Amino acid sequence: xxxKIKRLGIIFAAAFFMLGTSGCxxxxxxxxxxxxxxxxxxxxxxxxxxxxESTKSVSSSSYExxxxxxxxxxxxxxxxxxxxxxxxxxxxxxxxxxxxxxxLYPIGKVTISDKGFSDRDMDVSIKAFTMDHPEVxxxxxxxxxxxxxxxxxxxxxxxVSASECEKRISDLNDKIYTIMSGIPxxxxxxxxxKYIHNTVLDGCTYAKGVQTAEDGWEExxxxxxxxxGSAVCEGYAHAMCMLLNKVGIDCYYxxxxxxxAPHMWNTVKIYGEWYHxxxxxxxxxxxxxxxxxxxxxxxxxxxxIEPLITDIDEASLPSVYNLFLPECTSETANFYVIESTFxxxxxxxRSVMVNDLVKxxxxxxxxxxxxxxxxxxxxxxIDVMFxxxxxxxxxxxxxxxxxxxxxxxxxxxxxxxxxIENFNAVVVKLEY
Numbered sequence: 001x002x003x004k005i006k007r008l009g010i011i012f013a014a015a016f017f018m019l020g021t022s023g024c025x026x027x028x029x030x031x032x033x034x035x036x037x038x039x040x041x042x043x044x045x046x047x048x049x050x051x052x053e054s055t056k057s058v059s060s061s062s063y064e065x066x067x068x069x070x071x072x073x074x075x076x077x078x079x080x081x082x083x084x085x086x087x088x089x090x091x092x093x094x095x096x097x098x099x100x101x102x103x104l105y106p107i108g109k110v111t112i113s114d115k116g117f118s119d120r121d122m123d124v125s126i127k128a129f130t131m132d133h134p135e136v137x138x139x140x141x142x143x144x145x146x147x148x149x150x151x152x153x154x155x156x157x158x159x160v161s162a163s164e165c166e167k168r169i170s171d172l173n174d175k176i177y178t179i180m181s182g183i184p185x186x187x188x189x190x191x192x193x194k195y196i197h198n199t200v201l202d203g204c205t206y207a208k209g210v211q212t213a214e215d216g217w218e219e220x221x222x223x224x225x226x227x228x229g230s231a232v233c234e235g236y237a238h239a240m241c242m243l244l245n246k247v248g249i250d251c252y253y254x255x256x257x258x259x260x261a262p263h264m265w266n267t268v269k270i271y272g273e274w275y276h277x278x279x280x281x282x283x284x285x286x287x288x289x290x291x292x293x294x295x296x297x298x299x300x301x302x303x304x305i306e307p308l309i310t311d312i313d314e315a316s317l318p319s320v321y322n323l324f325l326p327e328c329t330s331e332t333a334n335f336y337v338i339e340s341t342f343x344x345x346x347x348x349x350r351s352v353m354v355n356d357l358v359k360x361x362x363x364x365x366x367x368x369x370x371x372x373x374x375x376x377x378x379x380x381x382i383d384v385m386f387x388x389x390x391x392x393x394x395x396x397x398x399x400x401x402x403x404x405x406x407x408x409x410x411x412x413x414x415x416x417x418x419x420i421e422n423f424n425a426v427v428v429k430l431e432y
Contacts, residue, residue, distance in 0.1 A: 045109040049094040050162035053169065069245050071252045071324035072128030077310055080114040084125035087111070088156065092129075092136050095162035104140050104157035115150040120317045122154055124309055128323055131253055134238035135172070137221035138165050141213055159217045168223055175226045179243065189249055189270050190333050193277075196243045197292065200225060200236065201283045207232050233280040237264045240279050244268060251277075255322050257304040262320050265303070268293070273330035278303070288367065288418060288427045289335035296328045298422065336423040340371035346384065346392045350399075357400035360430060361408050371425040378424050385426070386417065393428065408432055 076082045091108035099105050122145060130139055140157040147153070158165060179199055187195060207219040207230045218224035218235075225231035225239035237253050244251035250269040254276060257263055265278035276299040278291035291299075299305070309321045331337055341356045343349040353370075360368050372381045385393045397412045404410075411431040418427040 047096050047106050047108075048098070049096055049106075049108055052093050052095055052162050052166045069132045069134075069241065069252070072132040075309070075323040076124065076128055078121060080112055080117050081121050081125045081128070083114075084110060084112050084117075084122070084154070085129050088126065088129045089133070091156060092133075092139060095138070095158045095160075095165055097161045097163065099161070100157075102142075104142065104159065105161050107139065107156040107158050110154040110156065112152045112154070113150055114152065117147075117152040120314070122152070123317060124323070126154075126156075131241075131323065134222045134242040135169075137172070137218075137223045137238070138168070140217070141220075159213075168227070171227050172223050176243070176246070179226070180246065183247065190338060192247055193244060193249055193268060193270060194289075194292070194335075196240065196247065196249075197277070197279055197282070197289075200239050200243070200279055204229050204231050204236065204239070204283065206230075206280065206283055207235075233258075233264045236280040236283070237266050240266045240268075240277065252324050252326075253322075254299075254303075254305060254325065255320050256306045257320070258302065263303065265291070267324075267326055267328065269326075270333040273332060274326040274328045275330065275333060276303075276328055288369070288420070289339075290420060292335040293331075293333045294328070295331050295334075298331070298334075299328070301422065334423070336369060336371050336420065336425045340369040340425055342371050342373070343376070343381075344373040350396065353396045354399045354403060357396060357410065358403050361400065361404055361410050361432065364408075364432070366430055368428045368430050369425060370428065371423060374424060376424070378419075378421050381424075382419060382426060386415070 073082065073085055076085060087110040091110050094108035096106045122143075126139075126143065130136065138158045138160055140159055142157060144155045145153060160168065179196075182199075183192070183195060204225045207216060207224070210216045210219045210232050213220060216224070216230075218228050219231050220234040221231075222235065222238040222242050225235040231239070241251045241253060244266075252267050254265050254267050255262075258265075258278075258281070263280075265276060265280065267274055268277045269275075270293060275293035275295070276291070277293060278299075281291045282289060296305075305325070306318070306320045306322055308325055309318075309323060312318055312321060341349075341353055343353070357368065370385075372378065384390065393415065394412055397410050401409050401412065409432060414431070416429040418429075420426065
């Protein structure tokens with residue numbers, strides 16, 4: 001091996017890189033006591049509403065969309081909850097042009113004829129609807145309700161007036177059309193998921209400092225993620241769910257905690273298997289798909305998954321829970337499993353490494369991912385690859401540069417890497 005400088009300019013050493021997600025707003029809690037709410041609730045719906053134009057179907061000629069998202073509805077376990085869900089769908093597009101004192105705009109009332117309809121039933125019904133319908137982004141997390149006899153009345157609110165809502169619906173549809181039109185033809189599920197993932201991350205920035213809807217309600221919605229380009233975890237999750245379902249990939253949500261704060265991410269079905277996908281925690285300056293298609297056992301190393309609502313005592317009204325939660329047992333479609341150059345032996349893998357580096361250089365790739373066989377001790381493999389004789393990575397790059405013949409040259413003097421110990425992998429940042 002020719003003598004050369006072997007130096008790691010920067011080493012990012014961590015099992016995962018994660019973006020702080022404090023402030024993720026994933027609850028739909030009634031914020032006033034019932035007695036006060038009863039006094040404010042008029043059972044006669046005499047508000048003047050304007051019917052906003054329904055969201056249009058926006059799709060791509062290359063991909064066939066699923067008709068609708070129904071995991072929330074399918075998870076409802078009482079007929080009164082399902083009735084409430086359907087009535088919310090009818091009421092959501094009837095919005096007042098006049099705000100109330102708190103600045104929110106009344107939406108058509110929902111009346112349920114069930115004496116036993118509880119606070120929990122309301123919460124579950126509203127959550128199921130809003131999670132199944134990310135395109136209905138204007139519904140506030142606050143609502144009022146009252147009960148008399150066998151009737152329960154729920155007053156929902158919009159963050160914006162009917163006329164402003166129509167404008168924002170149009171803006172969102174235009175953005176979705178642009179995204180869908182830009183999808184390359186013929187992508188299979190994994191690469192289609194990756195394209196959507198990258199599109200959302202490229203167009204959105206995590207909204208630091210936004211902790212409640214009062215700080216910025218749009219950041220909790222698909223509108224914030226796709227149109228405004230600013231979102232917290234809930235906005236990222238809604239954007240991923242909407243876009244992936246539009247291209248025929250089944251996607252929903254997982255609710256729980258990350259870094260001791262309420263957090264929302266997605267579950268996604270690829271090639272018949274379910275995985276966890278956390279676009280929020282992938283969106284940072286060192287985003288290397290660390291949360292792209294994880295199994296349950298991987299995600300729980302730094303996420304806490306809350307239980308299904310049906311597994312929680314009926315008398316309880318938790319602030320964070322799940323409606324639908326598939327088992328995620330596979331790692332077949334994990335980014336590092338699919339896209340890394342696999343090393344089982346440093347010498348036997350030499351030709352594969354050199355060929356893949358040549359291809360990466362010809363493509364101008366900025367990142368090159370290597371995954372070591374499970375039998376190889378991670379720290380020892382990192383040492384002989386970058387820090388100690390025989391400095392395999394520098395040798396591979398030298399051979400690749402010889403094969404490139406001067407058309408392009410990988411910088412072999414100063415490498416920056418990110419160690420992904422959980423997957424026995426390392427990401428090398430390539431410079432030319």
